[in-house]
Amino acid sequence: MKKLLIASILTITAGAWAQTVTVKVEGAWVRGTVATQKATGAFMRLTPSAKVRLVSVSSAAAGVAEIHEMSMENDVMKMRQIDGLDLNAGKATELKPGGFHIMLMDLKAPLKGGDSVPMTLTFEDAAKKTFTQDLTVSVTALGKGKAPNAMKPDMKSETKSDMKSEMKPEMEHKQ
Amino acid sequence: MPQKSLLFENRLGRTSRRSALKACVALGVVPWLVACDPLVSSGAASDGFKGIDITGADYARDFALVDFNGAPRTLADYRGQVVMLYFGFVQCPDVCPTALARAVEVLQLLGPAAAPQVQLLFITVDPERDTPALLLEYMAAFDPSFVAMTGSLAQIKATADAFRVYFKKVPTGSTYTMDHTALTYLFDPKGQIRVAMRHEQTAAEYAADIQRLLTEDEA
Ligand SMILES: [Cu+2]
Numbered sequence: 384m385k386k387l388l389i390a391s392i393l394t395i396t397a398g399a400w401a402q403t404v405t406v407k408v409e410g411a412w413v414r415g416t417v418a419t420q421k422a423t424g425a426f427m428r429l430t431p432s433a434k435v436r437l438v439s440v441s442s443a444a445a446g447v448a449e450i451h452e453m454s455m456e457n458d459v460m461k462m463r464q465i466d467g468l469d470l471n472a473g474k475a476t477e478l479k480p481g482g483f484h485i486m487l488m489d490l491k492a493p494l495k496g497g498d499s500v501p502m503t504l505t506f507e508d509a510a511k512k513t514f515t516q517d518l519t520v521s522v523t524a525l526g527k528g529k530a531p532n533a534m535k536p537d538m539k540s541e542t543k544s545d546m547k548s549e550m551k552p553e554m555e556h557k558q
Numbered sequence: 559m560p561q562k563s564l565l566f567e568n569r570l571g572r573t574s575r576r577s578a579l580k581a582c583v584a585l586g587v588v589p590w591l592v593a594c595d596p597l598v599s600s601g602a603a604s605d606g607f608k609g610i611d612i613t614g615a616d617y618a619r620d621f622a623l624v625d626f627n628g629a630p631r632t633l634a635d636y637r638g639q640v641v642m643l644y645f646g647f648v649q650c651p652d653v654c655p656t657a658l659a660r661a662v663e664v665l666q667l668l669g670p671a672a673a674p675q676v677q678l679l680f681i682t683v684d685p686e687r688d689t690p691a692l693l694l695e696y697m698a699a700f701d702p703s704f705v706a707m708t709g710s711l712a713q714i715k716a717t718a719d720a721f722r723v724y725f726k727k728v729p730t731g732s733t734y735t736m737d738h739t740a741l742t743y744l745f746d747p748k749g750q751i752r753v754a755m756r757h758e759q760t761a762a763e764y765a766a767d768i769q770r771l772l773t774e775d776e777a
Binding site for chain 1: 599645648649650651652653655656658659687689691693695697698699700728730731733734735737738739740741756757758
């Protein structure tokens with residue numbers, strides 16, 4: 384009886400937040416690689432409906448995925464893994480060259496322009512509850528420009544955090 | 559440990575800049591910042607370089623490495639061309655591909671007549687992972703004219719020191735990344751060190767300084 388009660392409370396709570404928190408992902412892209420290159424970066428713009436923290440990333444395309452911050456100090460490029468990235472409600476946080484990125488390491492195979500990479504983002508909400516969001520991120524060929532994620536607002540996608548839905552690539556990259 | 563010496567070493571060699579730098583140092587500001595750099599901050603100075611003028615510097619003189627085809631190389635091999643020299647590594651998600659993509663854009667801006675007079679050279683700071691074959695393929699992904707250099711770790715270290723380029727292996731998870739200086743050095747067609755371009759500068763600014771070096775060579 385007690386067990387049942389706890390179970391039903393949990394369900395109600397889970398159901399309640401699932402209805403509210405969504406994270407909009409826009410302009411996501413992964414930089415392509417050449418044959419024996421083992422690491423690359425993924426970039427995107429994240430806008431949550433409520434304050435959340437991006438706590439981890441995983442991808443079937445890479446053995447390791449980390450959240451990184453790049454900084455330039457006295458013309459020295461430094462890159463560090465960070466524990467997580469706080470995202471403010473309704474505010475877009477850019478993961479872009481020169482700032483934050485998702486570092487994909489130990490790549491299973493080279494990434495060619497036009498390919499797509501599955502990725503799962505794990506967020507933590509204000510109540511410390513985690514939820515995931517699955518993405519399919521398109522690959523921009525290596526050497527094809529610096530920031531190909533030109534805004535295409537009409538193609539932006541949004542998923543409910545409670546659904547493990549497959550997102551469509553936000554835009555096509557011309558090769 | 560290298561931070562302090564780096565700041566010290568990064569002082570510019572140019573007399574005309576010394577007073578401004580001293581003022582910045584006195585204020586406790588890092589000398590290499592744009593705000594303390596009269597040429598960069600003024601931006602519009604049409605008679606100066608957009609980058610940092612280091613003409614006559616007693617560093618960044620030459621290197622002796624091997625290219626990705628195994629051929630021994632020094633700067634003299636590129637006499638008659640403006641050389642853009644950049645230190646980086648292939649497993650770099652961000653600044654290195656951005657710098658190389660910008661170099662492609664620079665060649666486009668300069669146009670088909672001037673582009674062959676410009677040579678991009680990339681020196682790896684990660685010779686352990688950046689094999690010649692990987693460097694060859696990586697450069698070709700940007701522009702087949704780009705050439706990458708490698709050498710033993712000791713040779714790379716000595717070269718970086720001679721160019722006042724800092725690099726350091728930083729562990730991350732099961733692997734490592736590299737901190738490194740992200741300046742691009744410009745050499746004039748006579749092989750003299752002239753300009754240090756900063757990573758934050760645009761392709762148009764790079765192209766303007768390169769054009770200037772090419773034009774002054776013709777004059
Ligand atoms: Cu990284």
